[in-house]
Amino acid sequence: MNHGMLAAAGGLAVLAVLSAPVAVSAQSETEAPRTAWGDPDLQGVWDFRTITPLQRPEELGDQAFLTAEEAANQEQEVVERNARLWNEAARRTEAGGNVGAYNNFWMDRGTRTVGTRRTSLIVDPPNGRIPPLSEAGQARADARAEYRSEHPADSWADRSVGERCVLGFNSGPPMEPRAYNNHMQLFQTAGHVVILNEMVHDARIIPLDGGALAEGVTQWMGDSRGRWEGDTLVVDTTNFYNKNSFTERYGATTAMSLVERFTRVDAETLLYEFTVEDPATWTLPWTVEVPMLRSDDQVWEYACHEGNYGMDGILAGHRAEERDAAQDR
Numbered sequence: 001m002n003h004g005m006l007a008a009a010g011g012l013a014v015l016a017v018l019s020a021p022v023a024v025s026a027q028s029e030t031e032a033p034r035t036a037w038g039d040p041d042l043q044g045v046w047d048f049r050t051i052t053p054l055q056r057p058e059e060l061g062d063q064a065f066l067t068a069e070e071a072a073n074q075e076q077e078v079v080e081r082n083a084r085l086w087n088e089a090a091r092r093t094e095a096g097g098n099v100g101a102y103n104n105f106w107m108d109r110g111t112r113t114v115g116t117r118r119t120s121l122i123v124d125p126p127n128g129r130i131p132p133l134s135e136a137g138q139a140r141a142d143a144r145a146e147y148r149s150e151h152p153a154d155s156w157a158d159r160s161v162g163e164r165c166v167l168g169f170n171s172g173p174p175m176e177p178r179a180y181n182n183h184m185q186l187f188q189t190a191g192h193v194v195i196l197n198e199m200v201h202d203a204r205i206i207p208l209d210g211g212a213l214a215e216g217v218t219q220w221m222g223d224s225r226g227r228w229e230g231d232t233l234v235v236d237t238t239n240f241y242n243k244n245s246f247t248e249r250y251g252a253t254t255a256m257s258l259v260e261r262f263t264r265v266d267a268e269t270l271l272y273e274f275t276v277e278d279p280a281t282w283t284l285p286w287t288v289e290v291p292m293l294r295s296d297d298q299v300w301e302y303a304c305h306e307g308n309y310g311m312d313g314i315l316a317g318h319r320a321e322e323r324d325a326a327q328d329r
Contacts, residue, residue: 031266031267032231032264032265032266032267033264033267035188035190037190039188039190039228040231040233040263040264041188041264042186042188042193042233042262042264042270043186043187043188044185044186044270044294044295045183045184045185045294045295045296045297045298045299046183046184046185046186046270046272046292046293046294046295047110047182047183047292047293047294047295047297048175048177048182048183048184048272048290048292048293049108049109049110049112049177049182050109050110050112050113050114050121050177050290050291051074051075051078051109051110051111051112051113052113052114052118052119052120052121052177053119053120053121054120054121054122054130054176054288055120055122055128055129055130056119056120056122056127056128056129057119058129060119060128062127063119064118064119064126064128065116065117065118065119066113066117066118066119067117068117070117071113071117074113075111075112075113078109078111079111081104082104082111085103085104086104086105102179106179106180107179107180108179108180108181108182109177109178109179109180109182110177110182114289114290114291115269115291116289116291118289121177121288121289121290122286122287122288123273123287123288123289124275124285124286124287125284125286130250130282130286131282131283131284131285131286132282132283133251133281133282133283134279134280134281134282134283136280136281137251137278137280137281137282140251140281141251144251152318153314153315153317153318154318155315156311156315159311159314160245160248161220161243161244161245161248162245163310163311163314164311165200165304166200166220167200167202167220167221167244167245168181168197168198168199168200168202168245168302169199169245169249170182170197170199170245171184171197171199171200171202171221171245172221172244172245172246173204173221173222173224173237173244173246173258173260173274174246174258174260174274174276174288175197175272175274175290176246176288176290177290180199181197181198181199181302182198182199183197183198183295183297183299184196184197184198184292184299185198185299186262186270190208191207191208191209192205192206192207192208193206193208193226193233193235194206196299198299198300198302199302200302200304201299201301201302202221204221204224206224206225206226206235207225207226208225208226208227208228209225210225210227211225212225212238212239213239215239217239218239218240218241218242218254219239219240219241220241220244221237221240221244222237222238222239222240222241222244222258223237223238223239224236224237225237231263231264232261232262232263233261233262233263234259234260234261235259235260235261235262236257236258236259237257237258237259237260238257238258239254240254240256241254242254246276250281251281252276252278252281253278253280253281255278255280256276256277256278256281257276257277257278258274258275258276259274259275259277260272260273260274261273261274265291267294268293268294269291269292269293269294270291270292270293270294271289271290271291271292272289272290272291272292273287273288273289273290274287274288275287275288
């Protein structure tokens with residue numbers, strides 16, 4: 001977690017961390033419901049926590065799936081780690097040292113692997129890894145790294161959109177399981193779908209009319225337009241503004257195209273898939289699958305700016321470093 005997020009989770013976010021969703025089965029045999037107007041009913045609160053990593057660990061090579069025993073062992077290790085960290089004595093930091101991020105109390109990554117037992121959330125390319133950067137993508141990545149090294153906090157604009165509480169760090173779009181607040185609520189009408197992310201309570205209102213914004217009109221979360229392909233809701237998103245949590249993290253350009261798919265597998269499972277394509281960044285498109293489990297919990301407000309002293313501390317600290325450097329010259 002970025003240091004600037006140290007105090008970003010306001011008091012209400014504590015509730016989201018402590019509220020465990022109702023345990024549900026990813027293999028329910030109950031038929032998936034439909035709306036009054038006949039579309040698949042995707043509505044409800046959906047939990048996308050998982051300990052399955054985005055990318056397949058390199059040491060697993062071509063192993064696309066865990067055995068049942070391996071998955072059970074991974075889940076038990078997380079349970080035991082959480083218990084151990086819960087019982088550890090507090091450790092104090094010293095001025096000038098690395099203060100780290102939240103302790104484990106604040107994390108809520110879940111304790112389960114995905115039901116398919118895949119070794120990564122990435123399902124394409126087959127190696128379960130993000131494709132190599134294109135030549136242009138690598139050049140931009142190198143330039144960003146050099147700039148960040150020299151200008152870590154000239155102003156708030158040098159910090160991430162997550163630190164600035166502009167967007168949630170897991171809400172994208174696309175959505176990714178991350179440190180906490182991995183819930184979203186989906187609403188439907190005959191003509192629209194709304195996706196409300198718990199993280200910074202961002203809402204995407206998605207028309208099902210097939211239209212699109214003009215090319216020069218951009219938005220933080222892009223322009224999302226939905227359509228039905230059989231029983232799957234397909235959402236195409238373009239017209240991204242400068243950056244969101246996803247494009248910023250992976251260095252994608254505003255020309256990135258995103259296709260999300262939502263399929264009600266059964267009464268308890270919503271399969272979420274997304275494919276990103278940006279030839280200016282990656283040599284290939286890549287696709288992720290995240291099974292979301294129905295939750296009887298509610299989506300809580302994420303009061304990011306309440307008590308968020310991280311940004312003040314980061315900028316003030318860097319000004320102090322600049323003054324010290326000037327005195328040394």
